[in-house]
Every structure is written in C-alpha cells, then in structure tokens.
Amino acid sequence: MLASALAGLDFAILLYFIAINTAYITLVTCATWELVLHVLRIRGESRSRIMGSAVTPSISILAPAYNEEATIAESVTALLALHYANVELVVINDGSPDTTLDVLKGRFDLVPIHTIVWKRIDTKPVRGLYRSRSHPNLLVVDKVNGGKADALNVGLNLATGDLVCVIDADTIVDADALQRLARPFLSHHDVLAAGGTIRIANGSTIATGRVTEPRAPRTFVAGVQVVEYFRAFMFGRLGWNQIGGNLIISGAFGLFRRDAVIAAGGYTHDTVGEDMELVLKLRRQAYEAKRPHRVLFVPDAVAWTECPESLRVLGRQRDRWHRGLSDVLWRHRTMCFNPRYGVVGLWCYPYFVFVELLAPVVELLGWIGLALGVALGLLNASFAVLFFLMAYGIGAVLSMYALLLEEWSFPRYTHFSDRVRLVWYLVLESFGYRQLTVIWRLRGLWKFLRGRTDWGRMERRGFAKVPAVAAGAPAAAGTAAAASGDTNPRQTSAVA
Numbered sequence: 001m002l003a004s005a006l007a008g009l010d011f012a013i014l015l016y017f018i019a020i021n022t023a024y025i026t027l028v029t030c031a032t033w034e035l036v037l038h039v040l041r042i043r044g045e046s047r048s049r050i051m052g053s054a055v056t057p058s059i060s061i062l063a064p065a066y067n068e069e070a071t072i073a074e075s076v077t078a079l080l081a082l083h084y085a086n087v088e089l090v091v092i093n094d095g096s097p098d099t100t101l102d103v104l105k106g107r108f109d110l111v112p113i114h115t116i117v118w119k120r121i122d123t124k125p126v127r128g129l130y131r132s133r134s135h136p137n138l139l140v141v142d143k144v145n146g147g148k149a150d151a152l153n154v155g156l157n158l159a160t161g162d163l164v165c166v167i168d169a170d171t172i173v174d175a176d177a178l179q180r181l182a183r184p185f186l187s188h189h190d191v192l193a194a195g196g197t198i199r200i201a202n203g204s205t206i207a208t209g210r211v212t213e214p215r216a217p218r219t220f221v222a223g224v225q226v227v228e229y230f231r232a233f234m235f236g237r238l239g240w241n242q243i244g245g246n247l248i249i250s251g252a253f254g255l256f257r258r259d260a261v262i263a264a265g266g267y268t269h270d271t272v273g274e275d276m277e278l279v280l281k282l283r284r285q286a287y288e289a290k291r292p293h294r295v296l297f298v299p300d301a302v303a304w305t306e307c308p309e310s311l312r313v314l315g316r317q318r319d320r321w322h323r324g325l326s327d328v329l330w331r332h333r334t335m336c337f338n339p340r341y342g343v344v345g346l347w348c349y350p351y352f353v354f355v356e357l358l359a360p361v362v363e364l365l366g367w368i369g370l371a372l373g374v375a376l377g378l379l380n381a382s383f384a385v386l387f388f389l390m391a392y393g394i395g396a397v398l399s400m401y402a403l404l405l406e407e408w409s410f411p412r413y414t415h416f417s418d419r420v421r422l423v424w425y426l427v428l429e430s431f432g433y434r435q436l437t438v439i440w441r442l443r444g445l446w447k448f449l450r451g452r453t454d455w456g457r458m459e460r461r462g463f464a465k466v467p468a469v470a471a472g473a474p475a476a477a478g479t480a481a482a483a484s485g486d487t488n489p490r491q492t493s494a495v496a
Helices: 002-042 047-051 072-080 100-108 148-158 177-187 220-243 258-263 274-288 311-331 339-357 359-375 381-409 416-428 433-449
Strands: 059-065 087-094 110-113 126-132 138-143 163-167 191-200 205-207 210-213 253-257 294-305
Touching: 002 220, 002 294, 002 339, 002 359, 002 381, 059 072, 059 148, 072 087, 072 100, 087 100, 087 148, 100 110, 100 126, 100 138, 138 148, 148 163, 148 258, 163 177, 163 258, 177 191, 177 253, 177 294, 191 220, 191 274, 220 294, 220 311, 220 339, 220 381, 220 416, 253 258, 253 274, 258 274, 274 294, 274 311, 274 339, 311 339, 311 433, 339 359, 359 381, 359 433, 381 416
Parallel strands: 059 087, 059 163, 087 138, 191 294
Antiparallel strands: 110 126, 126 138, 163 253, 191 253, 205 210
C-alpha cells in the first residue's frame, strides 16, 4: 500500500517537473524573442524628440513616505531632477510621527494651499496640502496614517497627470527611466500599465540620488537576490510580454493610466499584495468590458532598490510576498481557466497558481517522497541524486541564461569580478538558500490560511551605509521604512 502511494506520488512529481520546465522553456523562448525585438525597436531612437512632442502624456509621480526624515530631502531632489518634460511630483506624508513633513517644508519652501479635492476614492482624511515656491511642480500632502495603499489613493485623488508613476520613497530611479517607461503609451493607445526593471543597489556607488557605479553585492544574501531579480525580470516578465499575460507591475516603479486606475477604485487596502491586485483588477475589468488592453514590461527602464541583507528580514519579506500572492489569486479565483479572460484566464492565472503558488508545496512533497523512497528501498539512491542534480541544474542553467540576456542587452556591471561573483552566487543558490525560500513561502501560505494580513517589520541598512559609497558622497534615497513597502519581483520560484 505504502509502496503504491509512493510510486503514485513520485509519478505525479515527475509529471509536474516536466510540465513546469516546459512552461519555463516556453517563457525563456518568448523572452528571448521579445528582447531581440525590443532592442531592434529602440535602436537609434531619439527619446528627447519624442518627449518634446505635443502628444507626450503628462506624468504625476506618487511617492508615499513614512518616517523618512533622514533621506526624504535627498529623495525628492533626485525625483525632481528626472528627465521628463511634463511631470509633477506628489509626495504623500502618511502620518509620519517623525519630522518628515518639517524637513520637506524647510528644504523646498512649502506654503499651505487650499484647493478643492474631488475625492473619487475613499481615503483617510487629508490634514494639509503644500506647494513648493522653489519647485512649483512639487505638491506635498499630509494625511492621517492609513498605510501605503491609502497613501497612493490620496495621491490618485490629487494627481493631474495623464499617467501616474508609482514609486517607493526609497527607490532610486535612473534619470531617463521615465522617458523609457512612457514609450509604450506613445506607441499604443490601449496600454493600461507599464513596469520597469528593478535592480539591486546594495554594494553600488551612489551619489546625488543616482547609482553612479553599479557593483554586485559582496554578501551572499544580497548577491543571490540579484540573480533572482534577473530571472524574474529578464525571462519572467519579458516572456509574458510576448504572450500578453503580464500580471505584475512592481510597486517600486510602475506607470499607470490614471483614469483607468481611478475607475478600478484605486488600490485595495486589506491585502499585502496591492500591486499585483491592482493589475489583475485592471485586466479583469478590461476583459469584462471587452476592451483591448495591454500591460507591458519595459526592460531598459531601470530603478534601483535596497534588498534585505539578513536571512531573518528576507524570510519575513518572502513570507509576505507569498501571502500577498495567495490573497490576490483567491480574490480573483473565478478567472482561473475561464475563457472570458483570454490568455490571462487560460494561461497566466493557472501558471501563477500551479507554478508560483503551489511550487513550494510540490517541492516539499517531492523531498518527502524522495527520502521515503530511498529509505524504504523503493528508489535507487543514485537515481535520487541524479534527479536532484538535474532539477537544480536546470534552474542554474536558466539563471545563467538570464544573466547572459542581461549582458547582451542592457549590461550595467563593468567589472569582470562582478560577473564572476554573480555566477558564483547562482551556483550556490541551489544548496541551502533554495530550500530556505521553500520554507518561507510555505510559512506565508500557512499564515494566509490563518488570515494573517500584517506586513511585518522590514529592516534595512540604508544606502548611506553601503560600504562601496564613495567617501564624501551624499547619501542616496532612503532608509526604507517598513510602511513604504519593498520591491516585489515575485516569480522567483523557478526550478529556477
């Protein structure tokens, strides 16, 4: 009886292994083709001429801030210096108990203004509005604390741009990233949202709010996350671009059509996966209204973030990401295998359920089945070792391919030692780290089933303490308070 059950389990795991790798190879193929097309498409383009056009959409940048007194002035200065013709910056102070608002008042010469606000999305009360005399395109909102989603909804109520760019207060955005991210909205009239690449800044040199010398992190915990981010963005998002099934725009750097987001009711409050929930909600409504629509990923629009450097904090982050994924998929469960929702309902949503959500469960069952099979003599030990090496070997090959795609298209690391270090991280990833991520995601799934919706405290060192920062260089944006949220590439499971 036990032997039959184990044989059935092993066969099911084998089928899952084949199916999941078929999905990965499909995504990799689509990502490669999409990247080649993108590189050819933008070769020789003149973004400055495009951005000077009369049809260039105006952009409102929404930057929620909570307890950012140490770095808010530097962050805002860097955002005001972005290269884009028609942009306003809306900073939302989400009831910070520190001196964030006072720092903004002093540095940017803020004066109170009285204006009529059309409250199209319900939010916590606004306590005051301020306009900068030195930078007329800077609007600061002071509101009662309500969390990141509530702060963004306040920003949506006040924004005037055709598009809204959502960033975290601690995100470092490349100077030309807005121009690149806005490109799809000029090319296609049906784009609802576009997201850029998030890169990890740990270890890089940062000055005046910009990453001036990208370097690979020196620590394993931060370095292995660079590999994960490459994998998620270079073949996950790009592959879905080609198929038409993108569901995630990172909360750290995304551009949305403002009227569409307001019509969807803005960000949902009672979820820890508000960024994915918004995109799925936008796509769902477009399908139900039978409107053509696109959600696109733009690989050359880059923003930088700081990732956790301790396993304890990283575990909390991954736990929360998996709770968010579980919650969002549950809220929109009627889309699964539903032809009404096109490629999202028939392909993308089931992929996220069976590959992203359930992968840690299947992996745990696989380990149990493998161990029991070997212990009871039902499986050959050599076969078990070979299966392990093949499973993790395929993951390493896919990660290496993602690094090569990055090197071919939009490379940032100029030091050979950085490339060697990243290859070393991707080799080591399968031994210990990979198994830890399974435990963290299982913990997130368990907490979701128990109804936990807390964010957990995210502690970061702050860019100013990164060892590679040049002596005397100004600190860059952000110590990253918990309430400002953190970057979520998701799609990091992967046999990969």
